[in-house]
Amino acid sequence: MKTFTKSLALAFLALGITAPAMAQETDSKWADRKVFPRMFVGVQGGVQNTLDTDFDNKKTFTPTAALSLGSYFSPVVGARLNFNGAWNKGTALSTFSADQTAHYNFNYLTTSADLLVNLCTSFGKKDYYPANLYFIMGLGLYHSWNNDDAVSLAAQKYRLIDVNESKRNAFNGRLGLQFAYDVCRDLAVNVEGSYNLHAGQTNTFDKSNDQFVLLAGLAYKFGGKKAAPAREEYETRIDTIWYNEAQVTPRVEDGKMSWNVFYEIRESDFSDTDAQLAKIGAFLKDYRDCKITVKSYADVQTGNPRINMQYSKARNEKAVKALVDAGVQRSIIDATYYGDTVQPFSENDKNRVSIIVATGLKDVKDKQSVKKFRTKEVRYRVK
Numbered sequence: 001m002k003t004f005t006k007s008l009a010l011a012f013l014a015l016g017i018t019a020p021a022m023a024q025e026t027d028s029k030w031a032d033r034k035v036f037p038r039m040f041v042g043v044q045g046g047v048q049n050t051l052d053t054d055f056d057n058k059k060t061f062t063p064t065a066a067l068s069l070g071s072y073f074s075p076v077v078g079a080r081l082n083f084n085g086a087w088n089k090g091t092a093l094s095t096f097s098a099d100q101t102a103h104y105n106f107n108y109l110t111t112s113a114d115l116l117v118n119l120c121t122s123f124g125k126k127d128y129y130p131a132n133l134y135f136i137m138g139l140g141l142y143h144s145w146n147n148d149d150a151v152s153l154a155a156q157k158y159r160l161i162d163v164n165e166s167k168r169n170a171f172n173g174r175l176g177l178q179f180a181y182d183v184c185r186d187l188a189v190n191v192e193g194s195y196n197l198h199a200g201q202t203n204t205f206d207k208s209n210d211q212f213v214l215l216a217g218l219a220y221k222f223g224g225k226k227a228a229p230a231r232e233e234y235e236t237r238i239d240t241i242w243y244n245e246a247q248v249t250p251r252v253e254d255g256k257m258s259w260n261v262f263y264e265i266r267e268s269d270f271s272d273t274d275a276q277l278a279k280i281g282a283f284l285k286d287y288r289d290c291k292i293t294v295k296s297y298a299d300v301q302t303g304n305p306r307i308n309m310q311y312s313k314a315r316n317e318k319a320v321k322a323l324v325d326a327g328v329q330r331s332i333i334d335a336t337y338y339g340d341t342v343q344p345f346s347e348n349d350k351n352r353v354s355i356i357v358a359t360g361l362k363d364v365k366d367k368q369s370v371k372k373f374r375t376k377e378v379r380y381r382v383k
Contacts, residue, residue, distance in 0.1 A: 036072055036073065036074055036075060037071050037072055037073045037074070037223075038071065038072050038221045038222070038223055039069075039070070039071045039221070039222050039223040040068070040069075040070055040071065040072070040080075040188075040219045040220060040221045040222070041067075041068070041069055041219070041220050041222075042066070042067070042068035042069075042070075042080070042190070042217055042218065042219035042220070043065075043066070043067055043068075043217050043218060044065065044066040044067075044068070044190070044192065044215035044216060044217030044218075045063070045064070045065050045066075045215065045216065045217060046063070046064055046065075046066075046192075046213065046214045046215035046216055046217075047061045047062065047063060047064060047213075047214055048061070048062060048064040048084075048088065048211060048212065048213045048214070049061050049062075049211070049212050050088060050089070050090055050210070050211050051210050051211065051212055060089045060090065061089075062087040062088055062089045062105075063087055064084060064085065064086070064087060064213060064215070065084070065085065065086070066082060066083065066084040066213075066215055066217070067082070067083045068080045068081065068082045068083070068219070069081050070082075070114075070116070072116070072118075072221075075118065075121040075127040075128060076117065076118050076121050076122050077115070077116070077117060077118070078115075078116035078117075078118070078134070079113070079114065079115055079116060080113075080114050080116060081111070081112075081113055081114075082110075082111070082112045082113075082114050082138065082140075083109065083110070083111055084109070084110040084112070084213060085107065085108050085109040085110065086107050086108060086109060087105070087107060087108075088105070088106050088107065088108045088144065088211075089104070089105050089106075090104050090106070104147075104152075105146075106144050106145065106146050106147045106168075107144060107145050107146045108142065108143065108144040108145075108168075109142075109143050109144075110140060110141070110142045110143075110172050110196065110211075111140045111141050111143075112138040112139065112140030112141075112172055112174050113138055113139060113140055114136050114137065114138030114174060115136070115137050115138065116134045116135075116136060116178070117134060117135040117137075118132050118133075118134055119132075119133045119134065119135055120132045120133055130181060130182040131179075131180075131181045131182075132179070132180050132181075133177060133178070133179055133180075134177065134178040134179075134180065135176075135177060136174060136175065136176035136177065136178055136192070136194060137174065137175055138172075138173070138174035139171070139172070139173055139174070140171075140172045140174070141169065141170075141171060141172060142169065142170045142171070142172040142196070142198050143168065143169050144168035144169075145168060147168060170198045170199050171198070171199040172196055172197070172198055172199075173196070173197040173199070174194050174195070174196050174197075175194065175195050175197075176192060176193055176194025176195060176213075177192070177193055177194075178190050178191070178192035178193075179191050179192075180219065185221075186220060186221045186222065187218065187219070187220055187221070188218070188219045188221065189216075189217075189218055189219075190216065190217055190218070190219060191215070191216045192213075192214070192215045192216070192217075193212070193213070193214050193215075194212070194213050194215075195210065195211075195212055196210060196211040196212070196213065197210055198210060198211065230383070231383075232381055232383065233381070233382050233383040234379050234380065234381050234382065235379070235380060235382050236377055236378065236379050236380075237377075237378055237380065238375050238376070238377055238378075239375065239376050239377075239378050240373050240374075240375055241373060241374050241375070241376055242371065242372070242373045243371075243372060243373070243374070244369045244370070244371060244372075245369070245370050245372045246367055246368070246369055246370075247367070247368055247369075247370050248365045248366070248367050249365070249366045249367075249368070250363065250364070250365050250366075251364050251365075251366060252361050252362070252363060252364070253361070253362040253363075253364045254359070254360075254361065254362075255283065255286070255287040255358075255359065255360045255361070255362050256357065256358070256359050256360075257279065257280070257283050257357070257358050258355065258356070258357050258358075259276050259279075259280070259355075259356040259357075259358075260353055260354075260355055260356075261273070261315075261319065261353060261354040261355075261356065262349075262350060262352060262353050263311075263315060263352040263353065263354075264352070265302055265352070266302075266303075266311065267352075268311055268314035268315040268318055269318065270315075270318040270319050270321070270322045270354075273322060277322065277323070277326040280292070280323070280326070280328070280356075280358055281326060281327060281328075283358050283360065284328065284358070284360070286360075286362060287360025287361060287362045288360060288361050288362070288363070289360055289361045290332055290358060290359065290360035291332055291334065291358070291359050291360070292323065292328065292332055292333045292334070292356065292357070292358045292359075293333075293334045293335075293336070293355075293356070293357045294316055294319045294320055294323070294333060294334070294335045294336070294354060294355075294356050295316075295335075295336050295337070295338065295344075295354065295355045295357075296312040296313070296315040296316035296319065296335075296336075296337040296338070296353070296354040296355075297312055297337075297338050297339070297340070297342060297343070297344060297351050297352065297353050297354075297355075298311045298312045298315075298338075298339050298340045298351065298352060299340060299343070299348045299349060299350075299351040299352050300340040300343055300348070300351070301348045302352075303340075305339055305340060305341070308339040308340040309337070309339030309340075311339075311352075312337035312338055312339045312340075313337045313339075315337065315352075315354050316335050316336070316337035316354060317335075319335075319354045319356060320333055320335045323356075
C-alpha cells in the first residue's frame with residue numbers, strides 16, 4: 001500500500017511539473033480558443049480501490065466509470081456535477097483465523113459537486129493554454145447497494161459490521177488532479193486521479209472507508225460565445241523621409257578648336273586633310289552659332305613681300321575652298337591673308353601656315369543629385 005501511494009504521488013508530481021511546460025509550448029497554436037464560459041460533458045473510465053490498509057489492494061481493484069456535466073466560467077475557475085460508479089470490492093477477515101480472508105462485491109454511486117481550479121492559468125501569464133492541470137475539490141454523497149456478498153460472509157463469521165444495505169450511505173469529500181489537453185476546439189482528453197474520503201462505514205469493514213479513483217476520458221465542450229475582439233487604438237506621427245533628387249542646371253558652353261596647316265616653301269596646296277575636315281564637321285554639328293576664321297601667312301625669310309602676299313592669298317583661298325567643299329557654309333567663314341607682315345610663330349618655317357579656328361556655342365545641362373526631405377503623416381496601431 002505504501003509503495004502504491006508513493007508511486008501515485010510521484011506520478012502526479014511529474015504531471016504537475018510538465019503540464020505548464022506543455023501549455024507554454026503550444027499556446028500560440030491555440031490562441032483563438034479563448035472562449036469563456038463554456039459548458040462540457042465528459043465521460044471517463046478507469047479503476048478504483050477502497051484502500052483496505054490491512055489487505056493486499058492489488059486484488060481489490062475494480063473497473064469504474066464517470067459521467068460529468070459542467071462549465072468553465074473563466075480561465076481559472078470551473079465546476080462540474082460528477083457521477084462515479086458502479087463496481088466495488090471489499091475484503092473480509094475471518095473471526096476464526098487472522099490469515100483467512102474473503103472478497104465480496106457490491107455496487108456504488110458517488111454524486112459530487114466539484115470545483116475545478118486551473119493551475120496553469122492561475123500561475124501562468126496567459127488566459128488560455130491547450131494543456132492544463134486542474135485541482136479538484138468536491139463534496140457529495142456516496143451510496144452503495146447490492147451488498148449480498150457481505151451479508152453472506154457475515155453469516156459465515158467474517159468480521160464485517162453493519163451489513164444492513166439501507167445504511168450504505170455517506171458524505172463524500174474529494175481531492176484530486178486532472179490533466180487535460182485540447183486536441184481540437186471542442187474536444188479534450190484527460191487523465192484524472194482523486195482521493196475520496198467517506199464519512200461513514202461504506203465498505204462494511206471497520207478499518208478503512210476511503211477510496212482512490214483513477215480515470216481517463218474525453219470531454220466535449222459546447223456553448224459560449226467568442227470574446228469580442230480587442231479595440232484597436234491608433235496614433236499619428238510625422239515621419240521624415242529623405243531622398244535624392246536629380247537637378248539640372250542649364251548653361252552655355254563656349255567651344256573652340258584650332259587647326260594649323262603648315263606648308264613647304266612656295267607651296268599652297270591643301271591636301272591630306274580629310275581627317276581634320278571631318279573633325280570640323282563634327283564640331284559644327286555639336287555647336288550652334290559657329291564661326292570659322294582662316295588666316296594665312298608666309299615666312300619673312302623667304303621671297304619678298306609681294307611674292308609672300310601672293311602665297312598667303314593662294315593658301316587662304318584653297319583652305320576656304322576645302323572647307324566649303326566639305327560642307328561648311330561660306331557665310332560663316334571669315335578669311336584673311338597677311339603675307340609676311342605678321343609672323344604668328346617665333347620659328348621662321350612655321351610661319352608658312354594657315355591657322356583655322358572654329359568657335360561656337362553649346363547648350364549644356366549639368367546634372368547633380370541633391371539630398372532633400374519631405375514629411376509624411378503616418379497612422380500606426382499601438383494596441
